[in-house]
Amino acid sequence: MTRIFHVSDLHFGKADHAALDWFAATVEAERPNAVVCTGDLTMRARSAEFEAAAKWLEALPVPVSVEPGNHDLPYFNPFERFVRPYRRFGRVQKLVERPLDLKGVSIVPLRTTARAQWRHNWSWGVVNKDSLRKAVELLASADPDHICIVAAHHPLVDKQGLESSGRTLRGRAALKILAEAGAHAVISGHVHDPFDIAHAIGDRQIRMIGAGTLSERTRSTRPSFNELVAEGGRLELKLRVMD
Known part of the structure; x- marks a missing residue:
C-alpha cells in the first residue's frame, strides 16, 4: 500500500496556521510515502512568503513534490515575472516539478502556469506543448504496472458548481493525450474545494481530483487535504477535513 497526501493552496501570506500545524502533525504521525503540493505556496509571491513556505515544506519528514501556482x-515586479518568474522559489526549487517513483505509483508533473497570456485573466491555466511533452515522456518511461x-495546479477541465x-x-x-499516454488521474488545486470526477476518454477512464486549501481563503469546504491510497492497482481517495 502506498499513501500520498495531496495538499494545495497554502497561500503563505493568507495561510491558516492552525490548518498548517494540523497537516504537519498528521504527516509526522502517519508518515505517508510522499506529499504532493499542487501550487499556490504564496499569496503574492513575496520573498518572505516563499521563505515561510520553504521552512514549512522542508520540515515535512517525507519526500515532497511541488507544482507552481498562479499566485x-x-x-508587482514585471521584470521578474517575464524574465525569471520562478526565481523566488529559492531553495524550494529542488522540489518544484519533481517526479516521484513510489511503490506502485508514479507522480508526473505538469506545469499549467504562464507568465503572460493573450487573455485578460492571467490566473487561468495554460498547458503548453513543452510541459505536455515532458509529462508524456515521463508517463512513457513509468513502470507499466504503476x-x-x-500533478498540476489548474484543473484541466472545469467542474460545474465550483465557485472558481x-x-x-x-x-x-x-x-485526452495524458489518458492515452497512460495517466490514471490528474490531481490539482486552484479552486479551493475538493472534487473527484471520472472522465471517459475512448476505452479509458481518467480521474480529475482536486484538493481544498489550508489557507484562510476557504470556499464551501473547511481546510482539508486528500489522502490517496494505492493498493492492488486501485486508487482510493479519502478526504481529510480539519475539525
Whole structure:
C-alpha cells in the first residue's frame, strides 16, 4: 500500500496556521510515502512568503513534490515575472516539478502556469506543448504496472458548481493525450474545494481530483487535504477535513 497526501493552496501570506500545524502533525504521525503540493505556496509571491513556505515544506519528514501556482509568479515586479518568474522559489526549487517513483505509483508533473497570456485573466491555466511533452515522456518511461498520477495546479477541465474555475487553455486536449499516454488521474488545486470526477476518454477512464486549501481563503469546504491510497492497482481517495 502506498499513501500520498495531496495538499494545495497554502497561500503563505493568507495561510491558516492552525490548518498548517494540523497537516504537519498528521504527516509526522502517519508518515505517508510522499506529499504532493499542487501550487499556490504564496499569496503574492513575496520573498518572505516563499521563505515561510520553504521552512514549512522542508520540515515535512517525507519526500515532497511541488507544482507552481498562479499566485507564485511575481505580482508587482514585471521584470521578474517575464524574465525569471520562478526565481523566488529559492531553495524550494529542488522540489518544484519533481517526479516521484513510489511503490506502485508514479507522480508526473505538469506545469499549467504562464507568465503572460493573450487573455485578460492571467490566473487561468495554460498547458503548453513543452510541459505536455515532458509529462508524456515521463508517463512513457513509468513502470507499466504503476498507477500514474499527473500533478498540476489548474484543473484541466472545469467542474460545474465550483465557485472558481481554471479555464485551462488546451486543458481538455491535454487530458485526452495524458489518458492515452497512460495517466490514471490528474490531481490539482486552484479552486479551493475538493472534487473527484471520472472522465471517459475512448476505452479509458481518467480521474480529475482536486484538493481544498489550508489557507484562510476557504470556499464551501473547511481546510482539508486528500489522502490517496494505492493498493492492488486501485486508487482510493479519502478526504481529510480539519475539525
